[in-house]
Amino acid sequence: MPVNKHDSFKSVEIAEATRTDGNKCYVEKNFFDALLKYNESLCYAVPDSEAVGLAYANRSAVYYEMKLYAKSLKNIELARANGYPKKNLSILDKRAEKCQQQLVTRNEVNGDENIFDFIKLSHEANPKVPFVANCLELKRSEKYGRFIITNEDLKVGDIVAVEPPHFKIIKTDSRYESCEETNRYQRCVFCLKDNLMDLIPCEICSSTMFCSEECLIKAQNDFHFFECPIIDLLLKSGIMQMAMRTFFQALSMFDGSIDALENFLKKNENLSASVYDFNFNDTDDRLTAKNYLLSLYCLARSDNVCLNDSPENILKVHPLKSGLWKSHEDFIVKFVRRILQVGDSNFHGICGWSIKKYENQFPQMIGIGCYPFISLVNHSCAPNVNRIYVEDKMILLVERPIAKGEQLYDCYKTTFYTQPRRERQEVLLNEYYFSCDCIACSNDFPIFQRLKSFDKKIYKIAKKGKDELSKLDVDHAKKRFKEYCDIIQKHHKQAFPSSEIVVLQECILQCVSIVIKPKFVFP
Numbered sequence: 001m002p003v004n005k006h007d008s009f010k011s012v013e014i015a016e017a018t019r020t021d022g023n024k025c026y027v028e029k030n031f032f033d034a035l036l037k038y039n040e041s042l043c044y045a046v047p048d049s050e051a052v053g054l055a056y057a058n059r060s061a062v063y064y065e066m067k068l069y070a071k072s073l074k075n076i077e078l079a080r081a082n083g084y085p086k087k088n089l090s091i092l093d094k095r096a097e098k099c100q101q102q103l104v105t106r107n108e109v110n111g112d113e114n115i116f117d118f119i120k121l122s123h124e125a126n127p128k129v130p131f132v133a134n135c136l137e138l139k140r141s142e143k144y145g146r147f148i149i150t151n152e153d154l155k156v157g158d159i160v161a162v163e164p165p166h167f168k169i170i171k172t173d174s175r176y177e178s179c180e181e182t183n184r185y186q187r188c189v190f191c192l193k194d195n196l197m198d199l200i201p202c203e204i205c206s207s208t209m210f211c212s213e214e215c216l217i218k219a220q221n222d223f224h225f226f227e228c229p230i231i232d233l234l235l236k237s238g239i240m241q242m243a244m245r246t247f248f249q250a251l252s253m254f255d256g257s258i259d260a261l262e263n264f265l266k267k268n269e270n271l272s273a274s275v276y277d278f279n280f281n282d283t284d285d286r287l288t289a290k291n292y293l294l295s296l297y298c299l300a301r302s303d304n305v306c307l308n309d310s311p312e313n314i315l316k317v318h319p320l321k322s323g324l325w326k327s328h329e330d331f332i333v334k335f336v337r338r339i340l341q342v343g344d345s346n347f348h349g350i351c352g353w354s355i356k357k358y359e360n361q362f363p364q365m366i367g368i369g370c371y372p373f374i375s376l377v378n379h380s381c382a383p384n385v386n387r388i389y390v391e392d393k394m395i396l397l398v399e400r401p402i403a404k405g406e407q408l409y410d411c412y413k414t415t416f417y418t419q420p421r422r423e424r425q426e427v428l429l430n431e432y433y434f435s436c437d438c439i440a441c442s443n444d445f446p447i448f449q450r451l452k453s454f455d456k457k458i459y460k461i462a463k464k465g466k467d468e469l470s471k472l473d474v475d476h477a478k479k480r481f482k483e484y485c486d487i488i489q490k491h492h493k494q495a496f497p498s499s500e501i502v503v504l505q506e507c508i509l510q511c512v513s514i515v516i517k518p519k520f521v522f523p
């Protein structure tokens, strides 16, 4: 009997059971969980079956209740086009009519459209590396390896990099702290955006969703074609998932030809390149992808990493690619090992805000990404830049003045005011293999409880700011952001390290959080 290509993934029973769960949540006005269950139902529903239409129709009901009328209408259309039972169409027609009426009189909430009007480079962009300020330069030294300096004075609040990750995965592994298994039903696998959970499912597997046809096609061509048949194995494979994603993306860059990939990497084996050696403004996407691959391949790597799990366990069960393993075992093991060695100190957990309404909301871990420019920034326990995630992009925000010629420092683990020197140094040595002698370590800066205040008046402003920030709206947060940055800039020279500078730094981060947090959340 021929095997239906959906058999191993789609399930009429699970599609129905999860839709029923969603209906219970809907009745209780628990709209976030209702959408989550309807999305799971969509993923399990057999394409072209009634279950697909029903899940879209139920999603349209949630959007209608949430007054998201354009989304409700779009889901009604999807329900009509995907097997919604004809006998019940009048329900959808009525809902569509009411949506149309509402749309005439009101504006739809439009997600987080304008975040990047605020979060953008404060300096001219590098013409070849457009996600980095042109005033930043790459240097090398015996002590630091590669590092980044500025050739202009940088002010507190400047944004000097807005870097997208070319290689990134959604994380759905609840063994990771604050990571939800349901992320796969909350975000697009290609761009990691939630699109208010208005997602479309993969037609074959039951674990992958996309925010648009465009992302579906890109994901399919870049990696999902390879991943789809073994998706559940990959999702459970820990950090190996990221290494295999990189491998599959690399394979796609060479139209699936492992020989072409192997030759390309052999030619570049001894290359010591960085993002600064390539042109990321090129319109040739294929070339840009290869440049990202080499930038990742040439990042600092640690020899200590061994392969706990083998790519063999993943590839040997691949219905299309088991032959690949047999013929190119050595190359694949070498490639995957190198990616894991690089990843050891260069992969970053991507944090994002959930659109579920919580009392105390904190960013959640939504994925893992590689940022080959920001990976060139070295560590200090008293950093002068801070990393912030906006969607999947990593932002470098200046949080202490940096004079022309000085190095940029990020904090890899904990700052001087949160952990004593000996403990910090031990962690850095174990995880990043260097002895830290940053300004905070050399001078043994005190932890927060023992930090002095230089100016009681400023400390009071900072403390008051911290208390009132949670109540601020976006416009106020943007205004306060500028004010707090200016105070740090003005007083830093006399007052660092001090409790008021630390609290003001926290205030500017909190202002940014208010700006980037989702404006629309579901109960």
Ligand SMILES: C[S@@+](CC[C@H](N)C(=O)[O-])C[C@H]1O[C@@H](n2cnc3c(N)ncnc32)[C@H](O)[C@@H]1O
Pocket (backbone or CB within 6 Å): 143, 144, 145, 146, 147, 299, 300, 345, 346, 375, 376, 377, 378, 379, 380, 432, 433, 434, 435, 436, 437, 438
């Ligand atoms: C993410 S990489 C940073 C870029 C790296 N310097 C390079 O050449 O590619 C992390 C590695 O840089 C080095 N590193 C980072 N901060 C350092 C510091 N403050 N002092 C000495 N080495 C440092 C360590 O070898 C660490 O494992």
